[in-house]
Amino acid sequence: MTDQTAAAPRALKAERYATLRRLLGTPTGAIASLVVAAFVIAALAAPWVAPYDPNAIDPINRMQGPSAAHWLGTDQLGRDLLSRIVFGTRTALYIALTGTGAALGVGMAMGMIAGLGGKILDSALVLLNDSIKSLPLVLFALALVTIYGASVPALIVIIAISMAPGYFRVVRNQVLVLNNADFIVAAQSMGASRIRLAATHMLPNLIGPILVLIAMDIPAVIGIESGLSFLGQGIQPPQSSWGNMLSEGYTYVRQAPHIAIAAGLPIVLSTIAFTFLGETLRDALDPRRAVRT
């Protein structure tokens, strides 16, 4: 215990940003973070970043390829594709964040109740979540949209329902493991109540896996939104979404393939970036892996 005492204060300062440094320290982590940051900035500052009004029609310049004036070209109505993608980012991230947030809230509450409550409650919640998980997602989504109509709130509800079981499972398993962990028993023997156990001692242990799951789920949610919009059951034109842009581009793929390519690009890019961010985040967040380079 006599070692590292002199260097300790300096080591502490470094420790504070250790997670961030580990995240950005790997090439994959750095590039993924950069791309995700770019998407977030584009979404937040869409009106300032986009060179044109995303809905401004210009019939004379329709279906033009990339040029200095229109970096990604124009679509069948002469709208600037780059501007539409930038505003589509806003749609995609808005739905991804609200949908994942709702799924997280519902899933985590159920997982905590199942893990800390009695056996009957646990079995009932597991059955419910497994049932939801077994539904074919696209058919389920199409059925709901057919009943309630295509709208942004409907999309969020669909995403929340279909994603909640993932959070439920992670939180429940983690709580069940933690229930028997020595430090939880120790906290209990020091007089902690059940609520205190859950909130103070368990929750910090859940944040890591949940953050990773969120980063992994966001591309899946973007996929659902794009997919439903592509099928005409998600975001309705003229509001731009990557999915409905892809669908429109698909119609003209023989005359102007650049429209479909431009719409597909952000879907692929965001999926890859978020997935890699999730993977590096998983490694970076675990304080026990701190020694790893």
Next chain:
Amino acid sequence: MSAPVLALDDVSIRYPGAPAAAVRNVSFEIGTGETLGIVGESGSGKSTLAAAMMGLLPSGSTVTGGLRFEGRDLFGQMTERELRQLRGRDIATIAQDPFTALNPVMKIGRQLDIFQHWYHDRPRAERKARILKMLEQVRLSDPGVRMQQYPHQLSGGILQRVSIAAALLAEPKLLIADEPTTALDATTEAQILGIMAEAKETLRGATVFITHDMSVVERLCDRIAVLYAGELVETGTVAEVLKDPRHPYTKALLECDPARIEEPTSELPTIGGTVPALDDRPAGCIFEPRCPSAVAHCRAEAPKRHDLGPRQSAACHLVTP
């Protein structure tokens, strides 16, 4: 002895679904300022007793007899809420394995602050000062730095000091240490035992020290309770029992203590056989199958406890006052 802090009167504990009781007819008392060493092999019911003393047995366990803390029966008269208020304030524990007893994702300082949650009406600065003072008392170097570190960054010896500090912060009337040094190496163990000995001095209350190491008992405890297969076979002051053990099991345990072997041998002595399984308890004396001095009578009838002076007693047919 003043009024006992903790008094066990004919306590038996049975886990749910178990074929037999894990602890049977155990009686002893611990007074203020006293340290009781509970010794026994693995499976002798030491940790079950420790859990019972905190009121933390698994739900469905049955407890008979009286287990009274300051006169109040933990399993008869107290609600779960009252029990919880005892834990961490009047009764505190030091865990067996310091590596798993601390939350891996929380800094030491924050954990210690949470552990004194019964003091949360006091200002933050005062709580922090208490922690720093306590960390100094357990002779931790750079307490301020340690508070900012995570458990995985620290060694076992430091972590066990932190656990001891956590327990002492509660200023308990009863401190239960369940084999606090088994997970540590010999040098660190000696340091921790030294700190434990100092810590006891500052404590107002009683200490229960659970161990299988006779030399630890000799060093730290005033009284000793020897458990075998869930039964109390001998109890008395440490001076009496170690000088003149009366029960054959106590004798055998002492003979196995490496520190007591005077002549060099190539083989360490052992007690032949194993502790009988829960569903395979002998009808007579519980220790009879392994006892070197057993006679026919031992197989037929379980021995009663014989008092051997004011504090010492042993449960053996061969014992005469």
